[in-house]
Amino acid sequence: MSENDNLQNADGKKEVESTDTTPTQQAEIKTEAKSETEGNDVDNNNVEAEVKQDSETESTDNEPKSSTEAEEAATENASKTDAAKDNHVDEIEASNAEDAEDESNAERHEVEEKDYHAMSMDELNAEISRLLKNHKIQTISKHVNEIKSEFNAKFSELLEEKKEEFIDDGGNEIDFYYTNDAKKQFNAHYKEYKQTINAYYKEREQNLKQNLDNRLQIIEDIKGLLSVEENMGTTYKTFKELQEKWRNAGPIPRDKYNNAWNTYHHHVERFYDFLHLNNDLRDMDFKHNYDQKLKIIERAEELAEDENTNRSFRELQVLHKLWKEELGPVGKEHREAIWERFSNATKAIHDKRQAYFADMDKAHEKNLERKEEIIAKITAIGEDKATSHSAWQKKIKEIEALRDAFFKAGKVPLKVNESTWAKFKNAVRTFNRGKNSFYKNLKKDQYDNLKKKKELIQIAEDNKDSDDFATVTPLMKKIQSDWKKIGHVPRRDSDKIWKQFKSACNHYFDKMHAERKAKDQHLYEAFDKKVKLLDGLKALELSEDPKADIKTLQDKIAEWKDIGYVPQNKRYIDGKFYKAIDDKFDKLKMDKSKLEMIKFESKLENLADPEDTRLLDNEQNFIRKRISDIKSEINQLENNLQFFSNVKSDNPLVKDVHKNIDNHKKELDTWKAKLTKVRGMYN
Structure with a gap:
């Protein structure tokens, strides 16, 4: 049995994340996968036919098979039939086929579920805007459609109310029209979504088709090597270059994935059979592949003992992908045994995972x-x-x-x-x-409420010019609170009485605030100074001397702090200032890590308060959490390197992992330095 022969019959659309799939749902997925496979287009059938045709050609061109070879072929064909029944392999292959179409799927992108029904139209607008800005467009379709349904339902209710008002005021139903800013904003967001998702699928379709064409051409080039008349060393080098091109050819349509890979592996094996003229080259590759596959098997067997079924399944997916996409065939005498061992480890993980889902289903x-x-x-x-x-x-x-x-x-x-x-x-x-x-329908209650609110309006207007702030302020606050508790009034009176009440209250509180402002004039003068300093900072042109520029910016920070406090409702200006400072720091031409620490120190100056350390506490907790996360990421990357112990150091995958580890370590040093700075601020 060929390990590659077993890895098939898995091209199907997988509708849900692997962690939420129940046994029943997996059966449904398989049914759908089968229907999609049967519906493959002419190109798919051509690929399958090509495998068959090339197999027949190989039998004709080579020497007749002995009885032993015929028995091996029969056994291999029987194994292929059995492979179709390996559900535990199918599940892995279905996930990898899905990932093959969109490489970004390798990092499962989850979007938080929210109660859209509980949101207002403005909140729904904010949510769809957040989704568009922060998530991949192909992952938010379900959420956008739910938001659209809830928004339209709420707007329809509002539309009915406005229509009723229009008719009550004597309007003709045929002349009614209404929209609002929330509706216009939502239409703009939804239009952006439609344009973006359509562009995404159009571009992806083109890329998938081009990548498939490239892979099919590579297959043709490998087939052509069998008829090239040149020394075996040159042919073998060309073959290895084609293998590297195949690994980097990019994602292809999921319904073409397995057929393309099976055709590729078929011709790779034909090439190795062709290498019988130079067994050293072939045997060297066979030995390398055999050693690496043994390591994969050993890791799979370790995973079978892991109690975290979701984690072991995700890593098993990677192992299958390495087995299929990174490693070639082994000697025929080993193929049956190593695949059987790998398949058994896969089945053990699959069975444990199904038991986990069964328990989860009971809880659900x-x-x-x-x-x-x-x-x-x-x-x-x-x-x-x-x-x-x-x-x-x-x-x-x-x-x-x-x-x-x-x-x-x-x-x-x-x-x-x-x-x-x-x-x-x-x-x-x-x-x-x-x-x-x-x-x-509460007309009577609404008119009673109207009467009560008019009484509050009278109280507000009688006291709006009072100078007895100590007595009148609690009264004005009380009638504002009472206003909120009274409830609805007839809709046609609502805006009018609210404007009256609001005008009287604002008149009183504006007068009170003006008097308080006179007492706190120094705070407003400080605010005016800070406005001028901020304007000057925005217009500041930096020199080419980083040290001088840093000194200038630090002097600006010191000058800002020396100005002192501003009124409570004006403290937003501090945030604007420190944002402008950060913008200036970002323009300095110096080492990014040093610049990051300088910016961080200026931020700490703003957080420091000898009487209240809560802001520093929050910053320290955040930094500790970030350090812990980065350490975990470094450990995971270093563990991943174990799978490439015998792979050359210039392998692109290995180089990429080492590069990521170095970047994470540099980032870790920066965060540790920040933690030291924060701790120092307590003293």
Whole structure:
């Protein structure tokens, strides 16, 4: 059995992350994978036909096979049939085939799930903007569509309210039109999303096609080596160059992945058979591949003992990829045994992982029962129509408690996740519609509320010119608090009375603040000085002498601190100043690590407060966490090097790992220096 023959039948679309896949869902994935394989286009069929044709040609061109060789061929064919039944290998191959189409998938990019239903339209706008700025465009489609659904639902409710107002004010329904800034902003965000995702898929499709063409050409070039008339050393060198080109050819469509690799390995093995004229070259490669595959097997067997099933599965994926993509064939006498051993280790990990998912499914089923109970309670509350404001307020609190319980109940089986979430949203939305309908019809209560608010307006206007701040200020704060508690008034009066009340309150507090400002004039004078200093800093032109420029910037910082405090509501200017300082430091032509420390020291000057060390405490905790994270990353990279113990030091993969380790160590030194500086600030 050829190890490469076993690695097949795995090209299928995998819909979910491996950590959330249940046995049932894996069966569904396999069914889908089969349907996709059967639906491959002509190019795929041509690749398969080519393998068959070249195999027949090889049998014709070479000497007739002996009975022993025929038995070996029959055994190998039987092994291929058995390989199709190796579910534990299929699962690994499905994940690697998916990664083959988009190399960025190798780092699983997770996007946090949020309760979009609980967000306002402005919050939804902020969330879609955050997703567009901070996440890969191909990972946020589900989230963007959920945000779009919630935004449209909320805007539709607002649209109905505005339409009702328009008609109540005597407007004709046919003339009604309404939009707002939130809607315009959302449309702009969604347009940006559509343009970006379309461009991404268009570019990816072109790249995948070009990479596939390049790989197919490499296969043709390897086939052509069998007919080249030159010395074996030159042919072998050309072959190794083609192998290197293959490794760097980039991602290809997932439905072409396995066929392309199998065709490639087929012709690689044909080339090694062709090397029987120079067994030394072939045997040297066979021995290297055999030694490396033994190391992979030993690591897989170690992983089979690891209790962290998700971690062992992810590393097993890497091992399979190394086995298939980085290493070539071994001698025929070893192929059956080493693949059988590797397959057994893979199966052990697969079985342990399936047992883990089975236990997880049981826990998820219990979570599902709990969530269905919560949904039933929300539905019952929504169906029980209350007749008073207090009753509705009680219901609102109950719903909020049930919402919190729902989100704390944990994950449910993946196959019912979306339907459960939809039932929950519908139950909450039904309750909200009943609540909104009740308050829309509270005309009498609204007119009572209007009367109460007009009384507060009168109190505000009677006291707005008072100079007795000690007595009137608590009164004005109280009526502002009372205003918030009164509740709704008729919509046509809402803006008018609010403007009246706000105008009277603002008049009083502006007068009070003006008097206080006169007492705190020195703080406002300090603010004016800082504004001028900030403007001067922005206009400052740096010299070509870094030391002189650093001295200049440090003098600016000292001058800023000497000015002193500004009014509480003006302290935002400190943030603007230190941002401008950082911008100037970034323009200095000097070592980045030294520059980073100088900037950090200026930041610490702003954090230092002998009476309150909370800001320094927070900074110290952050730095310690960063140091710990970097150490973990260095350890992981150094562990990865163990897989390349016999690989030459100029191998691109090895060089890249060493480069990453060096960069992380430099970064670690910088963070350690920062921690020392922070500790020194306490003294």
